[in-house]
Amino acid sequence: MKNTPEPNAGYAARDRAWHPPALHPPYKTSVLRSPSAPLLSLPTSLGEETGPVFGQAMLGDMDHDLVHNYAEPGESAIGPRIIVHGRVTDEAGRPVPNALLEVWQANAGGRYRHKKEGYLAPLDPNFGGCGRVLTDEQGFYEFRTIQPGAYPWPNGGNDWRPAHIHFSIFGDAFAQRLITQMYFEGDPLIPLCPIVGAIPHKDAVQSLIAELDMTRTVPMDARAWRFDIVLRGKRQTLFENRLEGL
């Protein structure tokens, strides 16, 4: 009872007014790294609508436990123990199962384990700062880590990054590829940050702020923060009573 649809309506275009623009002068590095010509808009084709798929077999048992995955046996990373969890859906609210999330972050003192990092806060010998997890059939994910610290960075004279965790997310399609950062509810540095400030709409900023979730907190062990992620969805075209792509 439905009309013959296009074989594939493709992915809906990104709302570029919702994302940070390439050029945001208060974030100084963006000035020379932002294209000056407009992006060329085209509909998606097979190469954009497909993407690599990862399986559980590729993951190690400790990949989703940053408290322990770099620690010596019997040791653990220093810092407030937390659980980060949430759901990955597309823009129509459909869960995205089997999505690979890669995360990285500073240690509890705000120091990254990286060759190019020189902040005077100490490294934690038991903390590497990377982890990864796949979403389950309903799009849910969870990993354990320690709460990262805020840190200063050379942008303006006295800029500090709010505490954050970087996320790299794979959906089903290369067109959905996304990198973002998760912030923590109540952090007073969020509104001061030039990188956060590149996001034009306050509701968009809000969607990057994880909320304390006491229902998932493990008593006497770890607090929980909830961070839901929305990936690009397929274009929806109305055919009879249902939307294509749903």
Add this chain to the structure above:
Amino acid sequence: MTRRYPMLKETPSQTAGPYVHIGMNPNVTGIHGVYEADLGAAMKTGAVHGEEITITGTVTDGMGSILKDVVLEIWQADADGLFNTPGETRGAADPEFSGWGRAAADLQTGEYRFDTVKPGRVPWRDGRLQAPHISVWIVARGINIGLHTRLYFDDEGEANAEDPVLMRIEHQHRVPTLIAQKTGDGAYRFDIRLQGENETIFFDM
């Protein structure tokens, strides 16, 4: 009766930052033992179909400086034009070729390198064949949202001339920014310019 479905907003992008390697190529920055190998470092798991090629290049900023902290990902069809993914319905792709690669630029020189295969032709939305090409995604400190571009090959002149995407480009003098130059047997060079003179074409696809 038509139901209205609430649409959610996509999670906004944020820069990958200078320490992107910790999460995406930890072995590059000296974090060993968490992951056996960096994801996407090897695209081939055995003997592959087709021509094996290397792609090298740099990414430069608006002043011509080479980015040393950039990470690139590529996604492409195999030599027969098939994608190694469950969404591929036209046939079975080469099982020894992932089609997806990730490379951090060398932290000292800024040079990146992919060891891959020359892709076959893939149809555009209307069935016309596209020229062999590779989708490229670029992230780094200072890039607020990952940049999508395409790599074509300079020894595919005939296919390039009828490629539906290249034909759609209004400023045809910019097309060469998408074309990798053959520098030797199976070796191609693809330099990306983020801004300014000969700025690479980036897509919103």
